[in-house]
Amino acid sequence: MGLTVRELAKLQADYPDYRMELVDGEVSVMSPSGYEADEVSTELSRVLGNWVRPRQLGRVTGSSAGFVLPNSDTRAPDVSFVRAERLRRSPRSFAELAPDLMVEVKSPTDSIAKLRDKIQDFLALGTQVGILINPESRQVEVYRLEQECVALGDGDTLTIPDLLPGWEVAIADLWPLVFE
Template sequence: MSLTIQDLEKMQQQYPDYRMELVQGNIIVMSPSGYESDEVAAAMIAQLHNWVRPRKLGRVAASSAGFRLPNSDLRAPDASFVLAQRLRRSPKSFAQLAPDLTVEVKSPSDNLKELRAKVQEFLALGTKVGILINPDERIVEVYDSGKEVIILRDGDVLTLPDLLPGLEVQISDLWSPEFD
């Protein structure tokens, strides 16, 4: 039985504390991420927000923002960016488009192969750049439509010249700090 967005919305009303996605007619219940992976996602969101907002380039959202994709799936990346001209106002419900940038952060319960497939799905549906952050290995994978995957590590700088010219994120700034 293939479920619809209306089925997901009903289920979401019954279980408001759960994050859910609709993927190929199936509802996926998302478990909470680990603390470290959420802290890394927050660091990435902060970097994006601090670059995008003052320049009025578009919208940055966290993992609860759902996107109704062209294939009718409802997905929620850990972080996302949409160009201002594509989303002039924030929708009350789900954005009816693929974000221009999607970011996934590996949590302890995530499978890298599945995360890479999710990033590829977004790219196939119109996302310009997908980023997969793996705190376990301290690696950032950058998927830019039609280009080779770029692997970044500590000491490298993330740039997105075609999407967010001038943005520079030190990879080492994404990781959870250790306090003495």
């Protein structure tokens, strides 16, 4: 028998320096992301949050915000968005729902296949849009349940009209700057 969400919360409180997820009752300790991957996820969070907050559309969080999903797993995407009508107040602990949007940014230690599986798990549990960002290949993959993946690269623009009408970001603007 695996751990419960309550047991995970206690374990997380006992070891606050470790990021943990609960998948099928098993604890997974998450290693720190690479610098580039974190810079990309921070940039996406900043751009998204700067657009969402003044419009009071919902909540944007980073990789430390956990979600207790409908199947009782506790997971934390690199970036997430929850519409205001679904989460009127921020919970002190984990949000007990699937985010409307979840984003994973590949770091050097991540497996693309496992990240794609994680996105599919979220979609199956109610997330509307899942995004995989791969800084190594400068590619972005956009997933929706039972739809073909949309692949984007430099020169393309990421939009999510079904969740965030009017919001957009150029793919090339997600990558870290190079200072000369």
